[in-house]
Amino acid sequence: MTITDQELAREAAQAGAAVVAAMYGAPLARFQKSALDFATAADIEAENAILDVIRTARPDDAVLAEESGHTGSEEAERVWLVDPLCGTLNYAARSMLVAVNVTLRVGSEITAAASVDPFAGETFWTDGHHAYVRRDGVDEGLTPSPDSRLVDVNLDPPFPNDPDFRAAVLLTETGFIERFRVRVVSTTLAVAWVAAGRRAAYVTDGHLRDSVHFAGGIALCQAAGCVVTGIHGQPLHTGAGGLVVAADQETHAALIQLIGNQFSPGR
Numbered sequence: 001m002t003i004t005d006q007e008l009a010r011e012a013a014q015a016g017a018a019v020v021a022a023m024y025g026a027p028l029a030r031f032q033k034s035a036l037d038f039a040t041a042a043d044i045e046a047e048n049a050i051l052d053v054i055r056t057a058r059p060d061d062a063v064l065a066e067e068s069g070h071t072g073s074e075e076a077e078r079v080w081l082v083d084p085l086c087g088t089l090n091y092a093a094r095s096m097l098v099a100v101n102v103t104l105r106v107g108s109e110i111t112a113a114a115s116v117d118p119f120a121g122e123t124f125w126t127d128g129h130h131a132y133v134r135r136d137g138v139d140e141g142l143t144p145s146p147d148s149r150l151v152d153v154n155l156d157p158p159f160p161n162d163p164d165f166r167a168a169v170l171l172t173e174t175g176f177i178e179r180f181r182v183r184v185v186s187t188t189l190a191v192a193w194v195a196a197g198r199r200a201a202y203v204t205d206g207h208l209r210d211s212v213h214f215a216g217g218i219a220l221c222q223a224a225g226c227v228v229t230g231i232h233g234q235p236l237h238t239g240a241g242g243l244v245v246a247a248d249q250e251t252h253a254a255l256i257q258l259i260g261n262q263f264s265p266g267r
Contacts, residue, residue: 004112005112006114008058009104010114012050012080012082012102013100013116015050016046016049016100016102017046017100018118019045020085020091020098020100023041023045024091024118030092036157038092040088040091042091043066043088044067044084046084047066047082049084050065050102051065054102060076062074062080063079064082065212066084066085066213067084077107078104078106080102080103081102081104081211082101082212083099083100083101083102083212084100086098086099086100086101086187086213087187087189089186096119097185098118098187099115099116099188100115100118101114101116101188101215101217103219110216110218111128112125113128113219115189115191115192115220121135124192125220126219126223127223129223130223131223142195142220143197144226144248145197145247146200146246146248146250147200148200149200150180150182150198151180151182151183151199151202152184152193152202153167153168153171153184153202154167154184154186155167156186158206161205161240161241165240170203175254175261176258188214188216188217191221191245194247195221195226196224199247200247201246201247201255202243202244203243203244206242207241208236208237208241209237217245218243218245221245227245227246227252228243229252230242230243231243231244231259232256232259232263233256
């Protein structure tokens with residue numbers, strides 16, 4: 001029986017997550033990518049495990065992977081976006097806040113995505129229309145909720161809209177302090193948590209089209225019914241870019257207004 005794309009996304013992400021979990025806590029070789037960024041042996045081995053699963057089932061598909069880059073035809077309609085270990089710095093510091101992300105883009109549409117928490121044993125996944133979390137083989141639909149008032153904010157560079165917008169400045173706004181409580185998880189697992197009702201919202205700057213880090217989480221949130229826009233409330237991947245994903249319209253509107261304060265004259 002042929003495996004579906006949704007099943008393949010889950011299977012590939014779970015294969016990578018098994019490697020991440022197995023290598024946790026062990027001394028790991030580091031491979032410097034820039035002055036402030038590196039991969040570990042776990043990133044590379046997890047990516048290899050993911051790619052083995054994808055290439056066995058879909059040998060003609062292209063892949064864009066965090067560590068090995070683009071393989072396959074540049075004109076391919078089907079492209080797998082692979083982030084084998086989102087939260088490498090967390091992981092290297094022996095923090096379990098990480099995710100393994102596998103996403104399929106067909107043309108301009110995300111048709112399958114899986115984001116696995118290797119340590120909680122949860123797989124957040126979507127077929128592009130509905131969003132679920134799988135625990136012990138059982139799927140539960142994802143339901144966003146603003147009730148926690150927790151907003152996760154990405155404070156890592158780059159900051160393409162600096163000096164007009166910095167997420168760190170958002171945290172000092174009186175309106176933010178009065179309404180929300182900040183969290184900084186430093187992994188895109190937090191984006192899936194918005195879809196699951198564990199976060200009220202997530203905010204980041206950046207240009208995220210075809211991002212191996214964010215594509216899956218964005219698809220999960222859209223399928224779950226979250227409000228998903230750029231930092232000005234504009235359609236994703238347009239204008240200033242960025243990402244604001246919120247559990248409901250009210251939370252989203254409040255964040256867009258607070259972000260807009262940074263673009264006001266004199267700020």
